[in-house]
Every structure is written in C-alpha cells, then in structure tokens.
Amino acid sequence: MLEVNSLTVDYPTRGGTIRAVENVSFSLGKSETLGLAGESGSGKSTLGLSMIRLIPPPGRIVKGEIRIDGVNIVELPESKMRILRGQKVAYIFQDPMTSLNPVKKIGAHFVELIRTHEPNTKKEDALERTKKVLGLLGILPERMNDYPHQFSGGMRQRIMIGLGITLNPNLVIADEPTTALDVIVQAKILDLLENLRRAYGMALILISHDLSIILERCDRIIVLYAGNMVEYASSAELHKNPIHPYTQGLLRSIPNIELSDQRLSAIPGSPPNMLNPPKGCRFSPRCRHAEEKCGLMEPSLIDVGNNHFVKCFAANDEGVAVE
Amino acid sequence: MSEIVRVENLVKYFPVQKSLLEQFFARKVDYVRAVDHVTFSIKKGEIFTLAGESGCGKTTTARVLIRLLQPTSGRIFFNDQDITQLKGEKLRLLRRKMQMIFQDPYASLNPRMRIGDSIGHPLEIYGIARGGEKVKKVLEVLGKVGLTPPEQFINLYPLNLSGGQRQRVALARSIILEPEFMVADEPVSMIDVSLRTTIIELMLNFRKELGITYLFVTHDLAVAKYISDRIAIMYLGRIIELTDKKTLFNEPLHPYTQALLSAIPVPDPERRRKMIELKGEVPSAIHVPSGCRFHTRCPYAEEICKEREPDLVPVTPDHLVACHLTERK
Amino acid sequence: MKEENEAKRSILARLIPGFVSLTKHGPSGWMVIIGLVIVVAIVVMTAVAPLVAPHDPIESRVGPIASPPSWQFPMGTTALGQDMLSRILFGGSTMLQVSAISVLICFVIGVPLGLFSSYVGGNLDKTFSLIIDAVYAFPGLVIAIAIAAVLGPGVVNMALSIAVVYIPSYFRIVRSQVLSIKELTYVEAAKSIGAKWHSILFKYVFPNVVPSIVTVATVNFADAVLTAAGLTFIGLGVSVSIPDWGYDLTKGRELLSSGGWWVITFPGVMIILLALGFTFIGEGLSELLNPKLQR
Numbered sequence: 001m002l003e004v005n006s007l008t009v010d011y012p013t014r015g016g017t018i019r020a021v022e023n024v025s026f027s028l029g030k031s032e033t034l035g036l037a038g039e040s041g042s043g044k045s046t047l048g049l050s051m052i053r054l055i056p057p058p059g060r061i062v063k064g065e066i067r068i069d070g071v072n073i074v075e076l077p078e079s080k081m082r083i084l085r086g087q088k089v090a091y092i093f094q095d096p097m098t099s100l101n102p103v104k105k106i107g108a109h110f111v112e113l114i115r116t117h118e119p120n121t122k123k124e125d126a127l128e129r130t131k132k133v134l135g136l137l138g139i140l141p142e143r144m145n146d147y148p149h150q151f152s153g154g155m156r157q158r159i160m161i162g163l164g165i166t167l168n169p170n171l172v173i174a175d176e177p178t179t180a181l182d183v184i185v186q187a188k189i190l191d192l193l194e195n196l197r198r199a200y201g202m203a204l205i206l207i208s209h210d211l212s213i214i215l216e217r218c219d220r221i222i223v224l225y226a227g228n229m230v231e232y233a234s235s236a237e238l239h240k241n242p243i244h245p246y247t248q249g250l251l252r253s254i255p256n257i258e259l260s261d262q263r264l265s266a267i268p269g270s271p272p273n274m275l276n277p278p279k280g281c282r283f284s285p286r287c288r289h290a291e292e293k294c295g296l297m298e299p300s301l302i303d304v305g306n307n308h309f310v311k312c313f314a315a316n317d318e319g320v321a322v323e
Numbered sequence: 324m325s326e327i328v329r330v331e332n333l334v335k336y337f338p339v340q341k342s343l344l345e346q347f348f349a350r351k352v353d354y355v356r357a358v359d360h361v362t363f364s365i366k367k368g369e370i371f372t373l374a375g376e377s378g379c380g381k382t383t384t385a386r387v388l389i390r391l392l393q394p395t396s397g398r399i400f401f402n403d404q405d406i407t408q409l410k411g412e413k414l415r416l417l418r419r420k421m422q423m424i425f426q427d428p429y430a431s432l433n434p435r436m437r438i439g440d441s442i443g444h445p446l447e448i449y450g451i452a453r454g455g456e457k458v459k460k461v462l463e464v465l466g467k468v469g470l471t472p473p474e475q476f477i478n479l480y481p482l483n484l485s486g487g488q489r490q491r492v493a494l495a496r497s498i499i500l501e502p503e504f505m506v507a508d509e510p511v512s513m514i515d516v517s518l519r520t521t522i523i524e525l526m527l528n529f530r531k532e533l534g535i536t537y538l539f540v541t542h543d544l545a546v547a548k549y550i551s552d553r554i555a556i557m558y559l560g561r562i563i564e565l566t567d568k569k570t571l572f573n574e575p576l577h578p579y580t581q582a583l584l585s586a587i588p589v590p591d592p593e594r595r596r597k598m599i600e601l602k603g604e605v606p607s608a609i610h611v612p613s614g615c616r617f618h619t620r621c622p623y624a625e626e627i628c629k630e631r632e633p634d635l636v637p638v639t640p641d642h643l644v645a646c647h648l649t650e651r652k
Numbered sequence: 653m654k655e656e657n658e659a660k661r662s663i664l665a666r667l668i669p670g671f672v673s674l675t676k677h678g679p680s681g682w683m684v685i686i687g688l689v690i691v692v693a694i695v696v697m698t699a700v701a702p703l704v705a706p707h708d709p710i711e712s713r714v715g716p717i718a719s720p721p722s723w724q725f726p727m728g729t730t731a732l733g734q735d736m737l738s739r740i741l742f743g744g745s746t747m748l749q750v751s752a753i754s755v756l757i758c759f760v761i762g763v764p765l766g767l768f769s770s771y772v773g774g775n776l777d778k779t780f781s782l783i784i785d786a787v788y789a790f791p792g793l794v795i796a797i798a799i800a801a802v803l804g805p806g807v808v809n810m811a812l813s814i815a816v817v818y819i820p821s822y823f824r825i826v827r828s829q830v831l832s833i834k835e836l837t838y839v840e841a842a843k844s845i846g847a848k849w850h851s852i853l854f855k856y857v858f859p860n861v862v863p864s865i866v867t868v869a870t871v872n873f874a875d876a877v878l879t880a881a882g883l884t885f886i887g888l889g890v891s892v893s894i895p896d897w898g899y900d901l902t903k904g905r906e907l908l909s910s911g912g913w914w915v916i917t918f919p920g921v922m923i924i925l926l927a928l929g930f931t932f933i934g935e936g937l938s939e940l941l942n943p944k945l946q947r
Contacts, residue, residue, distance in 0.1 A: 014678070039515040040486070152604055182376035182542065182605075187586040187598050209516060212545075212588035216595070235592040253517045255545035257572070257587050258594065264549060266520035270485045391844060418846030430837035435859035444855070445845045496845065 001170055001203055002028040002051070007064035009046050009055060009227075018274045020046040020059065022227040025301075028203050028220075030170070035218030035235070036207045037250070040271040043227035045094075048173045048207045052091045053081050068171065086117050090164035094176040099160060100148040106159060107144030110134075110166055117167055129166065136196060137162045154185035158192060165196050172197070173205045178213065190217055211254055215239055223247045226272040226282035229301070233308035243310045245287045281312070289314055326403075327504055327536050328388065329364040333397035335380075335387050339609060355608045357383040359560035360397070362635070365504075365536060372539040372547045375557035376583075378605060381540045384557070385506045388538065389421050390414060401504070419449055422497040426509040428489035432481040439477035442496045449500070460499060468495045468525055487518035494522065498529055506538045511546065523550055544587055548572055556580050559608055559616045562635055566642040576644045578621050615647065623648055680939035687932030694926055698744045705738040709895040718912055728914035730900070731907055740918050743897040746807060746890050747926065751876035753811035754818065755869055762819040763865060766826030771834065771853055781827070788820035796879055800888040807890060810883055814876045825868050829861040863937075870934030874927040881923050897923050 009021040020043045036044040065072045093099045110130040131141045137158045178186035223231040231244040249267040269286035284294040302315040335358040365371040373381040425431040443461045446452045465473035468491040511519040555565040564577040582599040601620045618628040635645040707714045713733040721728045727736035769780040799813035884898030897919035904916025
C-alpha cells in the first residue's frame with residue numbers, strides 16, 4: 001500500500017544544504033512491518049516524516065514520489081494532505097512528554113481528533129470510540145477525565161499510540177516509540193503496537209536506533225547511512241546474511257544477551273558530517289573493504305536475490321544492478 | 324582480592340519540594356527515598372555494575388559514593404578509610420583517586436574550553452604538570468583514547484567533535500590522573516551503537532593497564548553482561564539481587580530480575596522471547612510499598628511479602644537475593 | 653585571580669578576529685557593524701572636535717542670536733549666539749564619558765557581586781537578592797534624580813547615579829545565568845576532578861555567562877545616554893560651561909515656542925543616534941552570541 005521511489009529530501013541551512021535522504025526506494029504491503037535502522041545522521045527520522053509530509057521547513061522533498069494506496073502525496077495540496085493525516089497515515093512522535101496538550105483532558109484529545117476528521121460524529125459516539133481505544137491500551141475508561149501529567153511516561157506513550165490508531169489509518173509510523181522508556185515498559189509498548197497492527201490490519205514503519213528491537217519485531221528492514229539506503233531485506237535474511245559492511249559492523253557491535261563470551265567490535269571513525277559528506281560511497285572512509293573506486297563513485301543498488309538489496313560495489317559479484 | 328570501596332547502609336532521601344501553600348497546610352515532609360539502605364563492596368580491579376531501570380536509585384548511589392552528593396545516613400569506605408564525612412580540602416584531594424565519567428557527552432565538557440585545556444586541567448589542579456610538560460601529557464593521553472593525531476585535536480572545542488569523540492575526551496580527562504577508582508554513569512547510552520564498543524574497550528584496556536576499578540551504572544543489561552564481573556540489580560532504592568555475571572544471567576532468582584531479563588530485546592528475528600508479565604507500574608519512590616517494595620507487581624507475592632521487607636541475604640556465598648520466597652528455599 | 657585575568661584576556665583575543673568575520677553572519681552581523689560604525693563615528697567626531705570645530709562652542713555672540721541654519725552657521729545659533737555646529741561636535745563628550753564610566757562601575761560591582769552571590773547561594777544569596785530587588789523595584793529615573801540631586805553636578809556623579817540604577821540588572825542577569833549553569837554537567841564534572849571553587853567560577857562558569865553580560869552592557873550604554881540627557885534636561889547634569897547635547901535639548905525647548913527648531917532638533921537627533929548605535933550593537937550581539945534555535 002506504500003510505494004516510495006527515489007525519494008530525496010534536502011535541508012537548506014546557514015552552512016550549506018544537507019541532503020538528509022538520498023534516493024530511497026522501497027515498498028510496504030498492507031499488514032507488513034518495516035524497520036528503519038540507523039544512527040546519527042542516517043536520515044531515518046526525516047524519512048519517516050516524509051511519509052506524512054511533516055518535514056519541518058526549510059526542509060523539503062526535492063525529488064521522488066511517495067504513493068499511498070496509489071496516490072502520490074508529494075504533489076498533494078496541503079488541504080488534501082491534512083485529511084490524509086490521521087485517517088490514512090498516522091505518526092507517533094518520539095517524545096510523549098511534550099506531544100500531549102497539558103491543559104486538555106485525555107478524553108478530549110481523542111474526541112477532538114475524531115470530530116475534526118469526521119465532523120458529523122455525535123459526541124456520544126466519539127466518547128464510545130474513545131472508551132474502546134482506551135480499553136485496547138489498557139487504560140481504565142474513568143481516566144478519560146485525567147490530564148497528561150497524571151500519567152506515567154509509559155502510559156503517555158500508550159496514549160500517543162492510541163491517538164495514532166483511533167481513526168483506523170492504513171499506515172502507522174512510530175518514531176523511536178520506546179527510547180525514553182524502561183525495558184519492561186518498552187516490551188509492553190511494542191507488544192501493544194503489534195496487537196493493534198494485527199487487529200486493525202495496519203502497516204507499520206518502526207524507526208529506531210536500537211537494531212535489537214528492529215530485528216525482533218520487523219518483517220523487512222532498511223539500513224540507512226548518511227541518508228542512503230545501504231541494505232534492504234527481510235529481517236531473517238539480514239540477520240543471516242548481512243552483506244553491506246555497515247550492516248555487518250552494526251550487527252557486530254550489538255551485545256546479545258543470550259550469548260556468552262561475545263566479542264564485540266566497533267566501526268572505526270565517526271558519524272558522517274552531513275554538511276560535507278564523503279565523496280562516492282558515504283561509508284567508504286570507515287569501511288575496511290574500501291577500494292579506490294569507493295571514494296570516487298557512488299555504488300548503485302544491487303539485487304542479490306531473495307528480495308535482498310545492497311548498495312555496495314562488493315555486492316556486484318553476487319547480484320544484478322537495480323538502479 | 325582486597326576491597327577498594329565499601330558502602331554500608333547507605334541512605335539518600337530527597338525532601339519533596341512543596342509550594343508555600345502546601346508547606347503551610349501539610350504537617351510532615353515527604354521524602355523521595357532514592358537510596359534506601361544499600362550495602363555492598365567492590366573488590367580491587369573488578370568491574371562492579373549497578374543495574375536497574377530509571378528511578379531505581381543506581382545513579383544516586385554512584386553519586387553519593389563518590390561524594391558529589393551528601394549521604395543522608397550510612398557509611399562509605401575507600402581503601403578502608405571512612406570518607407563519609409570528609410569535607411573541604413581532604414575531600415578534594417580524594418578526588419585525585421576517584422573519578423567519574425558522565426552520561427551525556429554533550430553536557431560534560433565546558434563548551435568554552437579547548438579540549439586540551441579541559442583534559443589538562445586536572446594536572447594543574449594537583450600541581451602535577453604545567454606548560455610544556457602538561458601539553459606533553461595531554462597529547463599522550465589523547466593518543467591513548469584514540470584521538471589521533473593528537474596535535475589535531477588538542478586545540479579544538481567540544482562543538483567540533485562528535486558524541487563518541489567527546490566521550491573519549493571525557494575519558495581522557497578522567498584517566499590523566501591515573502585514578503584508582505572510576506564511576507561510569509551510563510557512559511555509552513547516548514552514543515551511537517556502532518561506536519559504543521570503542522569506549523567500552525578503552526575502559527577495559529585502562530583496567531588492564533592502570534589497574535582501575537570500575538563502578539558501572541547502566542539500565543542496559545546487555546551491555547552490563549558484556550562488561551561486568553559482578554552485577555547488583557536495584558529496584559526502588561534497594562539492591563534486590565547481587566551476584567557474578569554468569570550466575571545472574573543463567574540463574575536469576577529474584578522475580579524482578581527474571582522479568583527484567585525476559586523483556587530485553589534480542590537481535591535475532593528467529594528468537595521470540597516469552598516475556599514475564601508484571602502487573603502495574605513502578606510505584607513512586609515517595610510512597611514506597613510496605614514490606615517488599617516489589618510485592619505490588621510480583622506474580623508470586625504472598626502475605627509475608629506485604630508485611631516484612633526481605634533482607635539481602637546470601638543464598639550461596641556469592642549470590643545475594645532479597646526475597647522471602649527464595650530465602651525459604 | 654590569575655585565572656580570572658586569563659579568562660578575560662582570552663575573551664578579548666577572540667573578539668578581535670571576530671569583528672572581521674561579522675560580515676559573514678547575516679543580518680545580525682550587519683546590525684553590529686552598523687551600530688559600531690555609528691558609535692565609533694561619534695567617538696571620533698568628539699575626539700577631533702577641537703581640531704575641526706569652526707568656533708569655540710561656549711563662546712557667546714560668535715554669530716547673531718538665535719538665527720536659523722545658514723551658510724555661515726550650518727546648524728544655526730543658540731539664544732546666546734553660540735555656534736550650534738561646534739556645540740554638536742563637542743557635545744557628545746559628556747554623554748560618552750558618563751555612559752562609559754557608569755558601565756565600568758556596573759561591571760566592576762554588579763558582575764562579581766552576581767557571580768559570588770549566586771555561586772555561594774544560601775542565605776547570602778537570599779539577602780543580596782532581596783536588597784538588589786528592592787533597588788530594582790524603584791523607577792530608574794527617580795533614583796538617578798535623587799542621587800544626582802544629592803551628589804551635585806559632574807560627570808562622575810552622573811555616572812554614579814546611573815550605575816546605581818543599573819547594577820541590579822547586571823546582578824540579576826548574571827545570577828540567573830549562574831544558577832542555571834551551576835547545575836550543568838560540566839560544572840559537576842569540574843567538581844569531580846577536584847577543581848577549587850574559584851577555578852570553577854572563573855574557568856567554567858564565567859566564560860559561559862559573558863555573552864549575556866555583553867548584551868546588558870550595550871543596553872546599559874544606550875540607557876545611560878538617555879538618562880544623562882534626561883538628568884541634564886532637568887538641570888541635574890553638568891555645569892553650563894561644558895557643551896552638552898542634553899543641555900541644548902533644554903535650552904532648545906525654550907526656543908521652540910518662538911519658532912526656533914534647530915537648537916532642540918540637532919542635539920535630539922544625535923542623542924537618538926548614539927543610543928541607537930549602542931542598541932544595534934546589543935541586539936546584533938545578542939542574536940549572534942545566543943542564536944535562536946535553528947532546525
């Protein structure tokens with residue numbers, strides 16, 4: 001239901017233009033989960049915001065298309081986009097502390113949301129739907145009249161998720177939904193997302209710097225580096241057969257609690273300077289397999305079979321160029 | 324192995340701030356019981372980890388131990404010397420042997436000081452080196468933390484560096500005095516995953532090279548498993564389980580530890596763990612539950628758990644647990 | 653104390669090459685440049701006045717009494733027949749001296765007081781804050797008038813009365829900065845490496861407070877200019893033997909009723925220009941040193 005082609009997003013700044021997302025293409029089926037994995041400067045948040053066209057100005061989409069159920073939302077006028085937001089696509093922000101209106105009751109958040117998008121809804125119906133969603137979130141209906149500060153961080157994040165799915169969107173984008181939360185709450189939230197997704201048949205894009213969560217919960221994964229999609233495969237395939245050196249390096253640096261005597265390693269160097277990114281392959285300065293051409297030309301996305309795509313010259317021997 | 328640090332019945336309560344009106348009407352003062360009678364000791368040369376979720380008191384314990392905060396009661400020993408009441412100049416001189424690395428690499432460096440000056444400042448404070456001699460030592464330590472070529476880095480400001488690099492600078496500043504003991508408060512949680520191992524490896528190297536003992540504070544049990552010798556799990560201001568790393572992960576006894584371990588994500592799509600469900604949420608540290616503080620969420624809670632607080636007792640000589648049910652066995 | 657001097661010296665050393673780069677910093681940089689140009693021009697004008705002024709500014713009857721601008725007297729003459737142009741050239745000196753001295757006094761008293769009080773904290777801080785807030789609560793001009801009336805005329809006295817009004821502003825700004833910086837991690841880190849309190853104050857806290865002081869200082873300058881004009885206007889300024897824009901403002905008012913606009917206008921414009929110059933510098937610097945969040 002989601003198709004992205006050659007998406008490129010720029011941020012003009014005082015010091016120069018940052019190309020936050022460069023030539024990203026992927027697709028997502030109706031009930032699938034896609035994980036966007038990456039670290040500082042990867043562009044994963046920008047990519048997520050593009051799906052709902054909420055890129056903060058002066059950032060803008062300079063190239064490419066985003067098709068949601070066939071409609072290219074890049075060209076859509078803002079008035080039509082506003083209708084899509086919430087109804088077709090929902091975005092769950094990273095920080096539940098500041099994303100809720102502190103002077104509005106929780107119930108009111110939901111009711112207003114419903115009645116803004118479906119103005120003919122009667123108040124009683126809106127309240128009924130609110131109670132239902134709160135039930136799914138594990139929040140007692142009496143708490144509808146409480147204010148955000150009366151809830152803990154974990155509950156507030158659940159409320160954010162609830163607001164996201166109330167209008168039954170086809171696509172939900174969750175940006176670091178668990179970063180500020182403890183491990184036990186984190187697991188509960190991710191379970192909740194999973195249950196809701198299955199119950200409502202939604203597609204989910206999960207954005208996180210925590211590769212463990214992404215590997216555990218997502219069907220397909222995009223690994224981003226410096227705004228580029230360096231690897232795109234199913235999670236099983238990525239875990240078993242990581243091809244891009246960055247992905248390999250990433251996997252080697254995460255501690256696995258089920259293994260003893262692990263030898264972890266780090267990726268040498270520093271995150272890329274997005275104002276002046278490296279020439280050619282963005283990862284080349286830190287890549288142990290880098291050759292001369294890697295610093296001169298950008299590799300194209302190569303299909304190595306098994307629905308597995310890699311943007312690296314090393315993959316050439318195994319597959320066929322896609323771009 | 325001898326003990327380098329010992330903490331006995333450490334308590335740190337923070338009075339709750341009340342508005343003028345509340346102060347007028349309320350009769351008693353409420354306290355946040357951040358650290359509530361914590362006892363443990365750290366052996367020379369080991370890496371001892373305080374682990375737990377946010378609000379459990381691990382960071383406060385570490386800060387009190389290193390005397391950045393005053394304990395409400397209890398005693399702290401460093402190399403068998405009672406440092407609990409140490410003040411002024413004596414306390415300052417103690418700092419030479421006890422250092423700290425902070426969680427946020429973006430906040431722990433003075434933005435208006437060149438990193439060479441930041442790193443070299445400890446040398447000036449204790450009169451160890453000045454001028455050219457100081458610069459030499461700074462360059463040497465920059466090399467040790469992998470910021471090479473050191474000449475290139477010494478005159479930069481923090482804003483020119485990435486998070487990982489800044490944390491290395493912080494590390495350099497702490498080890499330039501060759502301390503005996505170091506507290507690391509979540510030193511890698513704000514750094515990119517792919518760079519964390521660099522910092523961790525550096526810390527391990529310094530242990531080997533300089534014989535530094537570490538108190539590691541973290542909420543990330545996967546990292547704790549990688550780096551620690553012994554781990555203490557804290558919940559709502561108390562240690563509820565303390566043992567060596569292997570035992571903790573293979574045979575966790577306390578229900579909270581078991582639940583915690585079951586919730587940690589594993590980077591393997593084939594393995595879906597069965598998470599132990601805990602009801603409710605972490606209670607407030609102001610109104611701590613009676614008896615065992617975990618009883619409100621524990622799947623095995625019994626009457627005794629509501630009435631009496633369990634002590635941290637050895638189940639085997641090296642495995643301490645604070646739970647009535649484990650005691651029974 | 654050596655560390656304090658070191659800190660101040662390095663700030664200056666950084667400012668000078670900073671001037672050159674101002675042009676690259678957009679509209680705020682240009683504001684600072686314009687402000688600097690205005691102020692420096694006025695300072696230079698005052699400095700060279702003895703060399704370029706056509707007449708002695710206080711000598712009466714160099715020309716016809718109260719005559720409008722003409723070729724001979726481009727800015728006209730006063731009721732006493734003094735040349736306005738010469739008076740304009742010389743008249744800024746008092747104002748510049750008064751504002752400079754008052755800023756100096758404020759800086760020397762207000763900043764250290766704010767630093768120590770807020771860093772030490774506790775009852776000392778509470779006491780000082782109470783006193784300072786009490787002074788701050790008074791309308792500035794009223795205090796300035798009261799003190800000027802008691803001390804009498806003179807550049808230093810005017811500077812003192814203005815300084816007393818302004819010290820609370822420095823104190824409060826410094827204090828609010830120190831209170832927030834005190835809690836930052838790098839200050840805690842400085843404690844953890846064993847730095848002594850004065851080292852922390854002058855190496856870690858003070859350099860991060862400086863940007864906000866600079867802003868207050870420029871506002872102080874601008875306000876001092878206007879207050880000095882005000883004091884002179886009501887007769888509490890310098891003696892009549894010194895040419896002064898504020899004084900001419902008073903006298904010009906009298907002439908206004910009989911149709912003479914030039915005696916009040918030119919000094920008025922100069923006063924506004926000088927105050928504006930300082931304000932531009934302040935606004936521009938404030939934006940540069942504490943840039944608003946950029947995405």
